[in-house]
Amino acid sequence: MGVKQVLRAMDAFPRAEEHLLQKTKSGAFVSIVGLVIMSTLFLHELSYYLNTITVHQMAVDLRRGETLPIHINMTFPSLPCDVLSVDAIDMSGKHEVDLDTNIWKLRLNSDGHITGTEYLSDLEEKEHKHDDHKDHHDDSDNKTHMQGFDQDAENLIKKVKQALAHGEGCRVYGVLDVQRVAGNFHISVHGLNIFVAQMIFGGTTHVNVSHIIHDLSFGPKYPGGHNPLDGTERILRGASGTFKYYIKIVPTEYRYLSKEVLPTNQFSVSEYFSPINEFDRTWPAVYFLYDLSPITVTIREERRNFLHFITRLCAVLGGTFALTGFQVLQIQQVSCSNTRLLNHPSAFLITG
Structure with missing residues (x-):
């Protein structure tokens, strides 16, 4: 038997002749x-x-000495920009002397359209204290007793009352860079002298801190990421109060197929609302209290x-x-x- 016959005998796919096919x-x-x-x-x-596909890995967070970027974009439809202030507090107890801020306020008319822009220069840096807003207003009380109202305060009162009568609101946006430790920031009328605030609002229960959170994040966005507070609306119809958002931040690294690394953060949140009555000395505010997880998450793209x-x-x-x-x-x-x-x-x- 020749080689060709042997090879043909090993054929596992024999074919019928053409004339046998139909x-x-x-x-x-x-x-x-x-x-x-x-x-x-x-x-x-x-x-x-x-x-x-994305693969998630967890490890202990070993980063130190970095800053935490907080991206803010919120609207307060019932408060003019002249009364709003942003207060940042470092829970470590140290004074934030190098806090880098880039916050802007947009004046809104009753229809929500922008009518003006100003840089938020009244950002306050404070050490962590218990009931710090009470201490702030107590200090304001003493200053007011000693100095009384001046022309600027009277002009401010008149201006804000007109803005409230016209239904003006305010949009606060920008980036707040804080130390990478637990802390909080809040947006409120705490920057006002307490007697000026009383003349404007007539009491704490008349401060409407209704707000819309367009964007709140702790770093750049990454593919598939979701910020749970984006699009949140809290509109008060009755008595005012204080909103508190308790945020747990998880350090995150996103690694692309190109080996590029994007450092960012993701977070979970729970919220609490505390109504205020006319006898309370505290003023309504919107608090964001954040803490950092000791675990970091690495999200890696793979094919x-x-x-x-x-x-x-x-x-x-x-x-x-x-x-x-x-x-x-x-x-x-x-x-x-x-x-x-x-x-x-x-x-x-x-x-x-």
Whole structure:
């Protein structure tokens, strides 16, 4: 036996001669359906392979001495910009002398349209104290008793009352860079002298701290990231009060396929509302109290293994090809059987 005969004997896919093959319309239909199925499965597997996946890993956060960026974008529809202030407090007890702020205020009319812009220069840096806003107003009381109202205070009172009468609001936005330790910041009327605030609002229960949080984040956004406070609306219809948002920040690194690393943070939040009555000495405010998790999360983009893609592709395409080939073979066998039956002499019955 020659080499060619040996190779032919090892052929696992013998083919019938051309004159033994019979092509039918039904077989062509099955073939077309099979091609459509195989094309669809191929595109699906290719899309599955090209799409990136993300892998999450956790480790102890070892970073030190960095700052924490706080991106703020909020609207206070019932408070003019002249009375709003942002107070940042470092819970470590140290004075934040190097706090870098870039906060702006946009004046809004009753329809929510922007009518003016100003830089927020009344940002206050404080050490952590218990009930610090009470201490602030107590200091303001003493100063007012000693100095009394001046012309600036009277002009401010008149200006703010007119703004309130016209339904003016304020939008606060920008970036607040703080030390990477637990702390809080709040937006309120605490920057006002207490007697000036009394002349403007007539009491703590008349300070409407209704607000809309358009964006609040602790770092740049990353693919698939979600900030739970974005789009939050808290509109007061009755008595005023203080809103407190307790935020747990999780340091996060996002690693792209290009090996680029994006340092950021994600967070969870719970909120609490405390109503204020006319006998309370505290003034309504919106507090954001944040703490940092000791665990950091690394989100890494990855692409699926190419050999895995080839294996899945061969499985689905080969399976579809085999199934359609089996159906075509059955159709051809039925067609050949019918042909032989019709050509057999006993298939014709002659009646007289």
